[in-house]
Amino acid sequence: MQGLVITKNADLFSVECDDKIFTVKPSGKTKGKGIFVGDKVEFSDVITGVMPRRNLLIRPPVANIDRIFIVIAPIPKPDLVLVDKIIIYCVLNAIEPIIVLNKKDLASQEFIDKIDREYAHSYKIVKVSAKNGDVEELKEQITGLCVMAGQSAVGKSSIINAILGNDEKVGSLSKRTERGRQTTRLVKLFKINDEYLADTAGFSLLDLSMVSSLNERELASYYPEFLKGMENCKYRSCLHEGGGECGVIKMLENGEITQARYENYLKILQELRNGKRY
Numbered sequence: 001m002q003g004l005v006i007t008k009n010a011d012l013f014s015v016e017c018d019d020k021i022f023t024v025k026p027s028g029k030t031k032g033k034g035i036f037v038g039d040k041v042e043f044s045d046v047i048t049g050v051m052p053r054r055n056l057l058i059r060p061p062v063a064n065i066d067r068i069f070i071v072i073a074p075i076p077k078p079d080l081v082l083v084d085k086i087i088i089y090c091v092l093n094a095i096e097p098i099i100v101l102n103k104k105d106l107a108s109q110e111f112i113d114k115i116d117r118e119y120a121h122s123y124k125i126v127k128v129s130a131k132n133g134d135v136e137e138l139k140e141q142i143t144g145l146c147v148m149a150g151q152s153a154v155g156k157s158s159i160i161n162a163i164l165g166n167d168e169k170v171g172s173l174s175k176r177t178e179r180g181r182q183t184t185r186l187v188k189l190f191k192i193n194d195e196y197l198a199d200t201a202g203f204s205l206l207d208l209s210m211v212s213s214l215n216e217r218e219l220a221s222y223y224p225e226f227l228k229g230m231e232n233c234k235y236r237s238c239l240h241e242g243g244g245e246c247g248v249i250k251m252l253e254n255g256e257i258t259q260a261r262y263e264n265y266l267k268i269l270q271e272l273r274n275g276k277r278y
Contacts (some may be wrong), residue, residue, distance in 0.1 A: 001043055006037065013035060066145050068096070068146070073155060076151060081264045142193075232247035233245070
């Protein structure tokens, strides 16, 4: 039989096949090879084979992703460099990124305008309030296998609860540190109108090896608003770090590229140069 891995807990897997759920372990030949939620597998009493996967997110571990919902909120303060890194990962792996602004009821107009200014030119932004059950627009965006990604305490589990209408345990924000307490213990897929949404633990780091095919000179091409400037740049090997006849810098000076997005680019460029993990 063939099925879809919908939960993984250590070496115990739940596999969906023909609307039935089977609990199985890996066979000797598949144990240790890596089986992830989202994998399509062959199984009988045990998992005997894993079908080729289209992509794989290591942290959180999910395979064959169609869309990543990058969740941010006014509290905790969003890490927009992380947002850019996840977007780059999406582009590299043929995944559609959608930015989800949760807690819109707490967001100032200034905050909303900033997010629109930085990202609405190239990416879909969905604004929700899980607390108020205002998630219908996001629910309409669930197609194929979708993943919630982003910092802890931005409300990923709360959004899923609002979509499903149940009361899963969700994280709370430490008022003292304004950092999330991770409460999601395992990765699982929820079936929503024959589509799938993954509940995943919050994370704040992205392993550089996940974008190992990216080099410094390619990075700017993953910023869509840079492309016009790159075409008009005088320098063939320009990394767009200084003035002169750099087309990207000219766009920055003219306000066609925001300072914040440009600074994000420089930070990621430096990390690539240093070979750091992010």
